[in-house]
Amino acid sequence: MNIYDFKVDKIISTFFKEDYNFDSEYSYIYITIRNYLQEVYKNGIVAIWGLGKHTDVLLTEFNEYISKTNFYIERNCKQLNIEFYNNKKVISPNDLINNNVDKIIISSFAYREEIKEQIDEFNKVNKLKIEIIDIYSYLLEQNIELNDVFYLAKHDYGGYREYKKINDIYLKYKISKNVEEKERYLKILIYKYICIRDFIYALNFIDEYIKCNYKDIENMKLLKSEINNLLKELKETVKSNNKDNIFILLLDALKARNVYKDGYMKFLESFAKKNTYFTNAYSTSIYTEESLISSLIGQLPFENCNYLKKSIKREECAFIEEGENKGYNFKAYILDDWLLFEDYKENCFDGGKYISKTMWDAIVNIDSNNNNMTFIYELSESHAPFISGFHSKEVMNFGKIINLEEIDYEQNVKYQMIESLEYLDKQLEFYLSFLKDDDSVIIFSDHGNMGESYSLKLTEAYEKLGWAEDRIRIPIIVKNKEFGKQKINSLISLMDINELIIKVINKNNEIPKRRYCRVQFSPINNIMWQKALKEAQMDEFLYGFEIFIKDKLKYVKTGTGEKMLYKINNYEDIFIQDFSILQQTEKEFKDNIMIGKMRF
Secondary structure (H helix, E strand, C coil): CCHHHHHHHHHHHHHCCCCCCCCCHHHHHHHHHHHHHHHHCCCCCEEEECCCHHHHHHHHHCHHHHCCCCEEECCCCCCCCCCEECCEEEECHHHHHHCCCCEEEECCCCCHHHHHHHHHHHHHHHCCCCEEECHHHHHHHCCCCCCCCCCHHHHCHHHHHHHHHHHHHHHHHHHCCCHHHHHHHHHHHHHHHHHCCCHHHHHHHHHHHHHHCCCCHHHHHHHHHHHHHHHHHHHHHHHCCCCCEEEEEEECCCCHHHHHCCCCCHHHHHHHHHCEEEEEEECCCCCHHHHHHHHHHCCCCCHHHHHHCCCECHHHCHHHHHHHHCCEEEEEEECCCCCCECCCHHHEEECCCCHHHHHHHHHHCCCCCCEEEEEEEECCCCCCCCCCCCCCCCCCCCCCCCCHHHCCHHHHHHHHHHHHHHHHHHHHHHHHCCCCCCCEEEEECCCCCCHHHCCCCHHHHHHHHCCCHHHHEEEEEEECCCCCCEEEEEEEEHHHHHHHHHHHHCCCCCCCCCCCEEEEECCCCCHHHHHHHHHCCCHHHCCCEEEEEECCEEEEEECCCCEEEEEEECCEEEECCCHHHHHHHHHHHHHHCCCCCCCC
């Protein structure tokens, strides 16, 4: 533990005698699943269907049973060249007939109904009676209804769970008429904000406590003083560091217009205009792993089946190698259950759930003896369902709703999104102020979002589901003394991010040049989206697509062979009906189009 976390913990123990982290939810879920698995593994040949994060967590949490698994089933095992997992054979669903499996544990929440249907069909065709083990159906029988994977109750993927608790407490505080209740809710809020290192709202609610003249007012005055003194000391320490620091911030699903046009992020917009920012930057995909993995490697998603990869090796990322060769100490703050850099565990730390906690951790752990290159991946606040550390209304988790038109958009979704982006903006302003004036900061996103379109029917949203500017146009901002202050209107791709960061490392202000940008997206595997898109007769979104962007024109080709051309006007897409212009545009890209040649 670093000295500043130690000091915060001391503040908490001094001013909060009661433990407000009352939560036994996961313990109950864990015990229920453990008892179920104990029965499942008592007899028979058991296989697990799925090799994703869900299976990794099962193995970690319930190893005493999961280690007894006889086979693992993965439909893409041949494409991924996977023969073994946890020292057990991996087979495809087609090989089930040869392996005498008695029970199959479905290791998935999102695809479990689809997998059930496949097993039922297999049993019917082959006159077998393979038993289906569905953890979530069993939990429901035990009166435990989950809306997502079971381990969210422990790992708080994305920070939504803790943010939701803060929101619940705030709403209780706001509506309560009882003085003692309100005083207690305020204390819990202050405590929880300090725990996630959100000192903006911790201090705001301390001020409110003092203003209300509650019984512990003198202690709250002392707490405010302690926090301010600690923050002052930390800022002075960080600013006195004479080493080079490069901060690389990836803000998931933040689209360009959120920063440059909408006015929701006043600090980040101002920060961009004081430094170098790119107005025509494009992602490489509309999905995080496809986009980020391909960008870090420097290859498109379709190249070498990069769209299937979940992690990379350190040497595959050029800017990490260049930074380390130039004496930079590399650290990454990413979700604790995402092993993005598979051979670099010792340099990866838990982050991405709360912007305040992630930024705090990155700043207090700056190595004063070395140059530092810090990579931060932040998920919660800029990605649907846009849940952050402060909302004035009850938050809703709408990220997985398919019937988008059923959402009360104006009253809920848009308001929630704006508040979340404003919260993110405040935290960035607060924590970036701790850095030295000559520290370098690179801020970008992996793809955009369809936030403003959540009120539309699928058929009305259309382009917003895939290739619209909102989905692929991203902010890229560089604060660096060599780059200075400039507005760059020329095209740049996330494929150029390695080159851009390397130029910052080498104190070179040359801007990467690009004739056109390419975006690729592989076929949709999510059963809910497949069903919704088929019902809407929108098959062109199901089988992947490829985009070429040049001279304000956007050429789109889908996996179904559909071809479209758009004129880009500001942040909007204007469909071009003239087929001759489409053909003329297609000629330039024809030899490079991969979508029709891919075998997914």
